[in-house]
Amino acid sequence: MVAVGEWFKLPRLGKEFFVSLMKAGLVYDKSKGFKADANSNLMAISSILKRALGEDFEFVPRCFTCNSMIECYSCAYYLICDVKSSTSSCLCDNCISNEDAFAIYNKTLMKKMS
Amino acid sequence: MWVEKYRPKSVEEMVGNEESRIEFLNWLKEWKRGSKPALLIGPPGTGKTTVVHLVAKKLGYNMIELNASDVRTKEKMMQKLGPSLGSKGLFGEKLLIFLDEVDGMYERQDRGGIEFVEELIEKSIAPIVMAANLEDDKKIVKLIRKSKVFRFTRIPPRFVEIYVDNVLKKENVKLSKEAIRLIVRESKGDMRAAINTAQSFSGLSTEEISSTISSRDLTYSLREGFESFFNADSQEKAYEALKNCDAMPKDKVRLAYTSVVNSDLSNDELIKALEKIGEADEIVKMIGKTQEWRLLRYFDRVLAYSLFNAIPKGAVNYSEDDMPWNLKIRMWNESKALKSFGKSLSKFLHASSREVISTYMPYLLLILSRDKESMERFFKALGLDDSTLKVMMKEAERISVRVK
Numbered sequence: 081m082v083a084v085g086e087w088f089k090l091p092r093l094g095k096e097f098f099v100s101l102m103k104a105g106l107v108y109d110k111s112k113g114f115k116a117d118a119n120s121n122l123m124a125i126s127s128i129l130k131r132a133l134g135e136d137f138e139f140v141p142r143c144f145t146c147n148s149m150i151e152c153y154s155c156a157y158y159l160i161c162d163v164k165s166s167t168s169s170c171l172c173d174n175c176i177s178n179e180d181a182f183a184i185y186n187k188t189l190m191k192k193m194s
Numbered sequence: 195m196w197v198e199k200y201r202p203k204s205v206e207e208m209v210g211n212e213e214s215r216i217e218f219l220n221w222l223k224e225w226k227r228g229s230k231p232a233l234l235i236g237p238p239g240t241g242k243t244t245v246v247h248l249v250a251k252k253l254g255y256n257m258i259e260l261n262a263s264d265v266r267t268k269e270k271m272m273q274k275l276g277p278s279l280g281s282k283g284l285f286g287e288k289l290l291i292f293l294d295e296v297d298g299m300y301e302r303q304d305r306g307g308i309e310f311v312e313e314l315i316e317k318s319i320a321p322i323v324m325a326a327n328l329e330d331d332k333k334i335v336k337l338i339r340k341s342k343v344f345r346f347t348r349i350p351p352r353f354v355e356i357y358v359d360n361v362l363k364k365e366n367v368k369l370s371k372e373a374i375r376l377i378v379r380e381s382k383g384d385m386r387a388a389i390n391t392a393q394s395f396s397g398l399s400t401e402e403i404s405s406t407i408s409s410r411d412l413t414y415s416l417r418e419g420f421e422s423f424f425n426a427d428s429q430e431k432a433y434e435a436l437k438n439c440d441a442m443p444k445d446k447v448r449l450a451y452t453s454v455v456n457s458d459l460s461n462d463e464l465i466k467a468l469e470k471i472g473e474a475d476e477i478v479k480m481i482g483k484t485q486e487w488r489l490l491r492y493f494d495r496v497l498a499y500s501l502f503n504a505i506p507k508g509a510v511n512y513s514e515d516d517m518p519w520n521l522k523i524r525m526w527n528e529s530k531a532l533k534s535f536g537k538s539l540s541k542f543l544h545a546s547s548r549e550v551i552s553t554y555m556p557y558l559l560l561i562l563s564r565d566k567e568s569m570e571r572f573f574k575a576l577g578l579d580d581s582t583l584k585v586m587m588k589e590a591e592r593i594s595v596r597v598k
Contacts, residue, residue, distance in 0.1 A: 118213070118345045123492060141350075144212060156375050157351035159491060160382055169212065171352040182360035185353075190206055193216055 083142045083149055084122070084169075089113040090129070097132040101125060143172035145188045196393040197386050200361050205248040208241055209357050209385070210349030215241075218344045219249050222290075222321060231315050231322035233296075233337055236346025238430055239384045242325040243294055245346075250290050255321075261294040268310040289320040297326040297334050315340055328429060328503075348383035357385060358392050367396040373403045416441045420449055420512045423498065424505075433498035443478045443493050447471060449514060450501060456513035463505065470500035531585035538576045556593055559586070563594035 082088045090113065093101075102108065105120035116122055122139045129137035141150050141163050150172050152158055163170050175181060202208045205215060214234075221232055234242040243261075250257045260271065291314070293299075299307040315322060324341065326334055355378045362369055369377075369392070377395060381388035395403050419439025426432035436446065454467045474497035481489050535555070536547030543550060562569035569590060573583050 155352070157379065160379055161351050162348045162383070163350045168210070168347045168350055170350045171356065176352050176356065181356040185209070185356060186206065189212060192212065193206065193219065 081138050081140045081149065081151075082116075084116050084139050085142075087112040087115045091133075093132045097128060100128045104128060141168060141170040143175055144169040145175045145184050146172060148172050148174075195390075196361060196365065197389045200364075200389060202244060202248065205245060205252055208244065208248070209353040211236075211241060211245075211346045214344045214346055215245055215249075218245060219252070221342055221344075222249055222253055222255070222323075225321045227319055229321070230340065230342045231324060232344060233334075233341035234323065234325045234344045234346060235338075236327070237348060238327055238428075239386070240346040240348055241385075242346050246292050246323050246325065250292075253288075255288045255290040257290045257292050259292040259294065267307055271307060271310045271314075291318060291320055291322045293322070293324045295326065296324045296337065297328045311337070312340075349385055351378050351383060354378045354381060354383065354385055354388050358388050361389055362392060362396070365396070367392075369395070369403075370400045373398075373400040376400070376403050416445060416449055417512055417514075419446075420453060423502070424453065424510050424512060425508070426502065427507075429499055429502050432502040433495060436498045437494045443474075443481075443490065446494075446497060447475045447478060449512075450474070450497060453510050453513045454501075454505070457505075457510040459505065459509055463509070466504045467501060467510075470504045471497070473500055528585050528589070531582040532589075534582045535576070535578060535586055538578060555589075559590040559593045560597060563590040 087109070098108075101114070104124035105116070106125050107115040107117055107120070109115070116125060116139055126137050126139060140152065142148065143150055150170050152161070152163065154173075155161065162168070171181065171185070175184065178184060205219060208215065218232060218234070221229075234246065236242055247257070293311060296308070296311065299311070311324070324337065326337075328334065355374055358374055358377060362374070373395070374392070377388055377391045380391055416439060419435050419441065422435035423432050423439075426435055439446065441449075450471050451468070454464065454471065457464075459467060474493060477489055477493045477496060481487060481493075532551050532555075533547060536550040539550045539554070539558075540547045543554060545554070562572055566587075569587065570583075573586055578586065
């Protein structure tokens with residue numbers, strides 16, 4: 081699992097896979113590695129990497145308020161949610177179950193906006 | 195109405211698309227003459243228009259707005275925007291030009307509008323902000339290249355949940371967590387719909403909410419779904435039609451296919467449409483192979499978005515061929531081989547290749563099927579290639595089984 085927007089390393093996959101990944105919008109930096117951003121097609125990248133690595137590869141969102149990684153499988157909205165195919169952030173189980181979830185969200189947003 | 199009462203009054207009160215909101219705010223803060231225009235792209239109902247209004251208000255901009263309801267021909271736009279192109283506001287106030295739904299400007303009634311927008315980008319001394327629903331539309335690729343793009347996605351359901359929860363707290367209405375989740379699921383990421391539903395359900399029990407929602411569930415038959423799809427005004431409506439269509443994905447692919455091949459599309463349009471159907475079929479195939487049923491959630495979107503953009507509106511109607519799909523595929527795949535067999539034998543039998551296939555072939559294959567080696571020799575003597583040979587051997591096998 082890799083969080084959207086974060087740099088990660090991959091083993092050498094060969095020219096063909098590399099070109100496909102670039103076409104799907106994965107960002108590459110020689111020193112930092114790879115990163116998915118707002119222009120990336122997450123679904124395509126995951127599928128290319130699954131083929132290339134021979135194992136499941138998944139992008140996961142980070143919690144907007146506490147920045148922890150979120151696993152989507154257990155979410156009540158799994159079937160109707162686009163977060164996994166977009167670069168959007170979400171809220172983790174802990175933060176959403178907080179009584180003041182909205183106030184905390186707002187505080188974080190104000191902090192990031194200032 | 196709660197939806198009016200709780201409409202965000204500042205950009206900080208909104209939820210979802212935080213990164214894009216912050217980036218857009220910073221873009222306008224730092225805007226200087228010569229900066230690229232802003233282009234906000236995302237599906238309807240994701241807050242693009244609201245964010246432009248609220249950010250403009252926050253930074254003290256007066257806004258000149260042209261939306262889809264205005265006629266946006268070059269002349270009309272010139273009339274409305276012309277005076278503000280080369281000057282600052284009369285009292286030195288800051289101006290912002292906002293063109294909503296620019297992707298809808300390519301319709302016939304907006305002739306010349308998009309060229310005007312391109313001119314506007316070059317000349318304007320005020321910041322220009324545009325909003326569009328479609329990203330993969332080739333027509334706005336030009337604008338994308340010239341603009342600073344901010345992408346908006348559907349508001350994640352968990353953000354809708356905390357917003358609705360907050361509204362309910364302020365209204366002193368108690369709904370269970372499960373009831374709120376039902377409302378959020380029902381709204382499918384649309385904040386306005388969620389707040390309206392929450393208001394209409396306030397005071398109901400979770401069971402009552404659940405039964406109301408399930409009775410409201412809109413499902414289409416295959417026919418209704420595809421009729422709505424082919425007549426949809428927008429990509430989003432087309433997607434909704436397919437999504438609410440109660441049918442298996444392979445049936446949707448089959449129906450999209452039969453409808454497209456029975457239409458009057460030009461060859462180029464037909465090829466494009468079939469390619470798009472093929473892409474959706476790949477997902478069905480992938481699910482069958484890997485059993486990863488979670489991919490199913492992408493299927494309707496892929497089929498709806500790609501096919502909708504590949505066919506001209508009104509050019510395709512619902513059509514269901516009554517010939518079984520598998521038989522049709524077999525006929526197409528094998529027609530080349532059968533023709534080649536008919537042609538090679540016709541000169542010996544003094545008959546047309548069609549007659550060879552329909553009259554002689556079944557008997558000939560039946561006789562030959564009794565001795566596999568002789569059959570192979572016979573076909574080879576006719577000079578048939580390997581793929582034709584394979585098809586004919588299979589056909590002989592089928593006939594012999596049927597006769598037995």
